[in-house]
Amino acid sequence: MTQLGLAGGEFLSAEQAELLVADERTHVIVLAGTQGSGKTSLIASIYQQFHSGPFAGYEFVASRTLMGFENRAHLMRTASKSPTAGADRTSLLETNRYLHLRLSKQGRARSLLLADWAGETYRRVIESREAAAELDVLKACDHLAILIDGDRLVDLADRHKARVAANSLLRSCLDADVMKDDINVAIVFSKWDLVHKRSGNTKAAEYSRTVENEFSKLFGQRVGTLSFHRTAAVTVSQDSTIKDGHGLSELLDYWMEQDLRIDHLTVPKVPEEPIEGSDAPEESS
Amino acid sequence: MLGLPGSGKTTFLAALWYVVTSGEVSGALELETLGPHSIYLNGIRDTWLVGEEFERTSMAVESSTMRLRVEGHDSHEVAIPDLSGEHSRETIISRVWPDELSTLVTTTDGVLLFVHAEKIEAARTIMEAQAVLGDSSQAGVIAEPSWTPDRSPTAVKLIDLLQLTMWTRAAESPTRLSLVASAWDLVEESFSSPKVWLAEEMPLLDQFLRNNPEAYSTRLFGVSAQGGQLDDVRKRLIKLNSPSDRIRVFVDNAPASHDVTQPLRWALSL
Numbered sequence: 001m002t003q004l005g006l007a008g009g010e011f012l013s014a015e016q017a018e019l020l021v022a023d024e025r026t027h028v029i030v031l032a033g034t035q036g037s038g039k040t041s042l043i044a045s046i047y048q049q050f051h052s053g054p055f056a057g058y059e060f061v062a063s064r065t066l067m068g069f070e071n072r073a074h075l076m077r078t079a080s081k082s083p084t085a086g087a088d089r090t091s092l093l094e095t096n097r098y099l100h101l102r103l104s105k106q107g108r109a110r111s112l113l114l115a116d117w118a119g120e121t122y123r124r125v126i127e128s129r130e131a132a133a134e135l136d137v138l139k140a141c142d143h144l145a146i147l148i149d150g151d152r153l154v155d156l157a158d159r160h161k162a163r164v165a166a167n168s169l170l171r172s173c174l175d176a177d178v179m180k181d182d183i184n185v186a187i188v189f190s191k192w193d194l195v196h197k198r199s200g201n202t203k204a205a206e207y208s209r210t211v212e213n214e215f216s217k218l219f220g221q222r223v224g225t226l227s228f229h230r231t232a233a234v235t236v237s238q239d240s241t242i243k244d245g246h247g248l249s250e251l252l253d254y255w256m257e258q259d260l261r262i263d264h265l266t267v268p269k270v271p272e273e274p275i276e277g278s279d280a281p282e283e284s285s
Numbered sequence: 286m287l288g289l290p291g292s293g294k295t296t297f298l299a300a301l302w303y304v305v306t307s308g309e310v311s312g313a314l315e316l317e318t319l320g321p322h323s324i325y326l327n328g329i330r331d332t333w334l335v336g337e338e339f340e341r342t343s344m345a346v347e348s349s350t351m352r353l354r355v356e357g358h359d360s361h362e363v364a365i366p367d368l369s370g371e372h373s374r375e376t377i378i379s380r381v382w383p384d385e386l387s388t389l390v391t392t393t394d395g396v397l398l399f400v401h402a403e404k405i406e407a408a409r410t411i412m413e414a415q416a417v418l419g420d421s422s423q424a425g426v427i428a429e430p431s432w433t434p435d436r437s438p439t440a441v442k443l444i445d446l447l448q449l450t451m452w453t454r455a456a457e458s459p460t461r462l463s464l465v466a467s468a469w470d471l472v473e474e475s476f477s478s479p480k481v482w483l484a485e486e487m488p489l490l491d492q493f494l495r496n497n498p499e500a501y502s503t504r505l506f507g508v509s510a511q512g513g514q515l516d517d518v519r520k521r522l523i524k525l526n527s528p529s530d531r532i533r534v535f536v537d538n539a540p541a542s543h544d545v546t547q548p549l550r551w552a553l554s555l
Contacts, residue, residue: 054492
């Protein structure tokens with residue numbers, strides 16, 4: 001039997017991901033957050049949007065982990081016949097495994113490698129920058145997305161713990177000094193439909209702005225870019241004015257757009273050392 | 286010819302065999318000489334002629350060879366394996382291709398990909414369904430949380446097959462692909478063309494085909510090889526003096542033709 005290997009499986013290994021990065025223009029996105037914060041739903045929902053057509057100006061080109069996305073998206077679908085939608089919490093949440101999505105905008109194709117980060121690893125990194133230093137995926141990542149569970153922002157006590165955990169995670173990653181100097185960091189307030197719906201939503205929304213101010217002050221100068229997003233990957237009630245996929249187009253555009261900046265960089269020519277005996281220095285080609 | 290079970294491959298092949306041997310359709314491919322194995326083709330043609338239902342194609346690869354030509358042009362030897370849809374289905378589930386299929390995929394000159402125009406499993410979310418039905422819950426529905434690749438939407442399965450094909454072939458030039466929407470008579474009132482049908486019914490596949498021109502050069506065909514529902518075929522259509530008049534092929538917004546060889550001609554550049 002012929003093994004298909006790389007093509008269309010459920011995930012790429014670190015080795016396979018490395019081959020891909022060498023082969024095509026790729027962004028590595030790491031999603032970090034406590035268990036239940038919505039990492040898998042976010043990934044599934046972005047993928048699901050393309051089933052309705054182009055999304056955020058991007059079109060689907062290919063995926064080497066099509067079945068991995070399907071595995072995560074199935075609970076959002078009628079085929080699962082599940083009374084409530086929500087990505088499977090027991091789906092793969094392991095380090096050094098990636099999902100692949102290739103998208104195109106205005107004729108230019110780019111790949112995303114998405115790594116969802118296990119809850120246990122998240123906890124270890126919060127506690128120790130040495131744990132962060134051990135994570136190879138941090139060295140390779142272009143974007144770090146830290147999810148703060150919007151459902152926790154509504155709880156007056158729990159919201160502080162959620163904020164502090166995200167703060168500790170980012171600090172630990174930065175202090176480990178293994179990420180790229182121009183790392184792009186997105187703080188994602190997930191499940192924003194719940195914040196919007198509940199009676200305490202004004203306080204929760206205000207608190208999210210407090211978080212923004214704190215993170216900007218503490219970390220704004222230590223990263224390439226720092227952005228804040230409010231998303232609702234899968235809404236749980238039809239009553240909400242916030243629909244499935246809220247905020248995801250802006251987040252996806254943020255992840256993809258950085259590539260435009262790279263394209264416009266010009267690398268200055270460095271003249272070669274003059275060759276002994278020649279009349280004039282030679283220019284580098 | 287690739288496609289999931291029940292996608293119309295055998296019906297198409299039966300109608301094709303009739304057209305190329307009868308010479309009824311002007312401009313269509315015609316048979317010049319028959320290859321060594323015509324029993325299978327004759328059998329399915331006869332089933333088609335009387336409007337009977339086909340048995341499921343066996344897992345054995347039925348390969349038919351024929352020498353075809355368009356009037357006034359050179360003839361070409363064409364081999365058309367009628368692959369059971371179960372091969373495609375098993376490939377998606379197991380992630381393993383039988384070696385004989387891998388060889389075919391690697392060496393083929395063109396691909397005909399079949400999909401039943403009406404039997405599309407969509408990737409609709411629960412929220413989208415509730416918005417249509419106005420129902421805020423599905424209370425009483427048995428939850429089936431387990432996922433398998435077989436439960437994927439039709440568009441995903443077809444993209445998976447096409448990706449597996451293109452990565453296996455690693456061809457230097459685009460592969461000619463005829464996407465055949467079979468049983469087109471069932472949907473022709475709803476869609477003005479196969480192009481519109483694809484964009485509305487399987488947007489993900491539409492994006493995939495548009496954004497991989499270096500892998501596939503694609504043309505869409507709506508084909509009614511039976512001519513209608515089998516009951517209607519048996520009662521009415523088999524009375525036609527020319528059985529090929531049952532066949533209708535739609536390309537873009539052009540009027541329907543009876544030339545069922547068009548998808549094959551595109552795929553093989555004939």
